[in-house]
Amino acid sequence: MEDLVVELSGSYRQQGRQHGEALAAVIQEIVSEVVTWEKFEQPERVEWVMGLLETNLRDLAPGVLEEIQGIAEGSGLPYRDILALNVIADIWQAQRFCSAMGWADTPDGPIIGKTNDIGQHKEKYHQPFRRRSGDGLPAVWATWPGTVWSNCFVNERGLAFGGASLGMQARNERGIGSNCMLRVIMDRCGTVEEVVKLCDRIPVMHHPAHNVYCDLQGTLAALELTPEGTYVCQGPGVSYARATNHFCPGPFEGRDSGEQRHIENSKKRFANLQRLAETLPHTVEGMLDVVRDHAPEGQICQHGNADMWSSTAYVAVPSQRRLLIGRGQPCEAQFMEVVL
Numbered sequence: 410m411e412d413l414v415v416e417l418s419g420s421y422r423q424q425g426r427q428h429g430e431a432l433a434a435v436i437q438e439i440v441s442e443v444v445t446w447e448k449f450e451q452p453e454r455v456e457w458v459m460g461l462l463e464t465n466l467r468d469l470a471p472g473v474l475e476e477i478q479g480i481a482e483g484s485g486l487p488y489r490d491i492l493a494l495n496v497i498a499d500i501w502q503a504q505r506f507c508s509a510m511g512w513a514d515t516p517d518g519p520i521i522g523k524t525n526d527i528g529q530h531k532e533k534y535h536q537p538f539r540r541r542s543g544d545g546l547p548a549v550w551a552t553w554p555g556t557v558w559s560n561c562f563v564n565e566r567g568l569a570f571g572g573a574s575l576g577m578q579a580r581n582e583r584g585i586g587s588n589c590m591l592r593v594i595m596d597r598c599g600t601v602e603e604v605v606k607l608c609d610r611i612p613v614m615h616h617p618a619h620n621v622y623c624d625l626q627g628t629l630a631a632l633e634l635t636p637e638g639t640y641v642c643q644g645p646g647v648s649y650a651r652a653t654n655h656f657c658p659g660p661f662e663g664r665d666s667g668e669q670r671h672i673e674n675s676k677k678r679f680a681n682l683q684r685l686a687e688t689l690p691h692t693v694e695g696m697l698d699v700v701r702d703h704a705p706e707g708q709i710c711q712h713g714n715a716d717m718w719s720s721t722a723y724v725a726v727p728s729q730r731r732l733l734i735g736r737g738q739p740c741e742a743q744f745m746e747v748v749l
């Protein structure tokens with residue numbers, strides 16, 4: 410695994426170039442798989458969403474935009490394609506992917522587990538990175554090659570994150586892509602309290618997210634990050650927090666968009682995560698059992714349930730600045746570690 414890790418350092422522009430150079434071939438493959446200009450139903454809307462991302466990143470997180478430019482330069486791919494890749498979740502309005510859970514009370518302090526449900530044979534989409542110096546807080550994280558996102562991270566100050574997608578018909582033309590927002594949080598925040606403050610200051614554009622964060626002060630919370638604002642739906646002061654793909658009771662409850670069968674699948678996983686949190690030992694091993702779970706109702710490691718397949722899983726251990734990554738179906742994957 411260590412030889413898979415891409416090391417970044419220096420300015421945001423330099424980090425982007427290093428990322429683009431190291432992963433040029435796989436970024437090219439991913440761009441050709443997802444940035445399908447000929448298949449976008451409303452190309453003018455895609456251009457509009459890309460324009461919003463560019464303008465709003467320039468205002469709110471210019472380093473991240475520099476990094477996108479660096480990725481294009483390093484990979485030799487058109488800037489327009491890399492920008493479209495970075496806003497693809499807001500173009501697609503994907504809403505049905507992933508589960509996440511945090512435990513506040515393990516012998517190793519708070520930890521987070523997460524599955525990623527983007528489909529079968531998607532290992533190449535789960536790339537580990539490490540930054541020990543340069544712009545942004547030092548961190549270990551994983552994301553799609555070519556993106557300034559973060560699927561799961563632990564940073565130097567001990568903030569950890571894992572999340573899941575939500576669906577909602579809403580937009581904020583002043584916002585940035587929520588996947589890019591995760592990188593802004595990783596780069597700037599060290600505590601859950603700082604995350605909540607930053608989310609109140611920087612809006613997200615379209616794609617809402619159900620995010621679990623924990624920090625070294627022992628704070629654990631789940632947030633609903635939406636174009637209409639952020640809501641802390643669980644914690645602080647809880648021993649566990651969960652995230653699947655529907656809104657919790659609160660201001661956004663019932664606003665879920667998308668197909669009913671996906672919402673039902675999400676609710677079953679949410680209930681199963683509660684059962685697992687209440688029955689499994691709160692340890693790193695216990696969390697590995699969560700991401701590999703095959704319960705008859707609401708299984709977390711998905712095998713085609715409502716067309717969802719788990720393609721990777723993570724466990725973040727902030728006290729050790731350690732990320733465990735199992736690429737492939739979580740029940741079969743070998744978990745390897747990346748340490749800051």
Ligand SMILES: [Zn+2]
Nearest residue numbers: 710738739740
């Ligand atoms: Zn499985």
